[in-house]
Amino acid sequence: MAEEFINKVAESGLITLDLESYYPRDPVAVFDLKVFLFMEMILKEKDFREKLKVHDWEQYKDKYVAVYCSADAIIPVWAYMLVVSALEPFAKDVILGDEKELHKKLFLERLHQIDMAEYQDKRVVVKGCGETPIGEFAYLEITKILRPVVKSIMYGEPCSTVPIYKKR
Numbered sequence: 067m068a069e070e071f072i073n074k075v076a077e078s079g080l081i082t083l084d085l086e087s088y089y090p091r092d093p094v095a096v097f098d099l100k101v102f103l104f105m106e107m108i109l110k111e112k113d114f115r116e117k118l119k120v121h122d123w124e125q126y127k128d129k130y131v132a133v134y135c136s137a138d139a140i141i142p143v144w145a146y147m148l149v150v151s152a153l154e155p156f157a158k159d160v161i162l163g164d165e166k167e168l169h170k171k172l173f174l175e176r177l178h179q180i181d182m183a184e185y186q187d188k189r190v191v192v193k194g195c196g197e198t199p200i201g202e203f204a205y206l207e208i209t210k211i212l213r214p215v216v217k218s219i220m221y222g223e224p225c226s227t228v229p230i231y232k233k234r
Contacts, residue, residue, distance in 0.1 A: 079188070079189055080189050080190070080191050080220075080224050081184075081185065081188050081189065081190050081191070082190075082191045082193055082224060083185070083190055083191070083192050083193065083208065083212075084193040084196065085177075085192065085193065085196075085200045085204050085205070085208060086193070086196040086197065086198045086200065088173065088176040088177055088180070088204075089173065089176075089198050089200065090169060090172035090173050090176060092129075092130055092158070092172060093128065093129045093130070094129055094130045094131070094132065094165060094168055094169070094172075095125065095126050095129045095130070095131045095132070095157075096131070096132045096134070096164065096165050096168075097126070097131055097132065097133045097134075097149060097153065098134060098135065098136050099133070099134070099135040099137075099139075099141060099145065099149065100135055100136045100137040100139070102114055102117045102118065102121075103135075103137060103139055106137050106139075107137055107139050108139065109139065109140070109141060109142065109145055114145060114148075115148070118148060118149065118152055121152070123152055123153065123155075123156050124156065126153055126156045126157045127156045127157075128156075128157075128158055129156075129157055129158060130157065130158050130159050130160075130161075130168055130172060131153055131157040131159070131160045131161075131168075132160075132161055132162075132163055132164055132165050132167060132168035133146060133149050133150065133153070133160055133161070133162055133163075134162065134163055134164050146162060170201065170203060173201070173203075173204055174203070174204075174207055177204065177207050177208055177211060178211065180211065182211065182212075182215045185212060185215055185216050186215050186216075187215070187216065187217050188216055188217055189216070189217050189218045189220070190212055190216050190218065190219050190220070191220045191221070191222065191223070191224050191227055192205065192208055192209070192212075192219065192220070192221050192230075193222075193223065194221050194222045194223065195222075195223070205221070209230060209231070212231075213231055216231075216233070217232070217233050218230075218231060218232045218233065219231040
């Protein structure tokens, strides 16, 4: 007599949320002010403006751009304003920071666009392992987003979870 196998995971009513599916894969670019500085250290307004005029801004078309300065230089606020005014007609968006900060911003925006109605009063497992390394900030943020609407939050895989939150 054959035993019938019951898939308890499938019957559990758990919903798996895979953060990897929200991982930003948008085209990005980095604008480093260092190369626009005199000796890569000093901002001379006239030279800076001239270099901005001849710069190829088309390379930023439809990209998210991170603007920062990798040199330990004093950059006046108006310099960032000049850069963003030149980038604005081309870039999808511009942030002050490096590529890592830009990635984080894009990821957080995607997480905040999730329709929480799908998770209302559900038992949710936030997937823990995958091909793409997900930063801790994303797990922290998704917990903040889910907590007010879900019945419970778990971390890991449906067959092996770590309980995080349970509504009382």
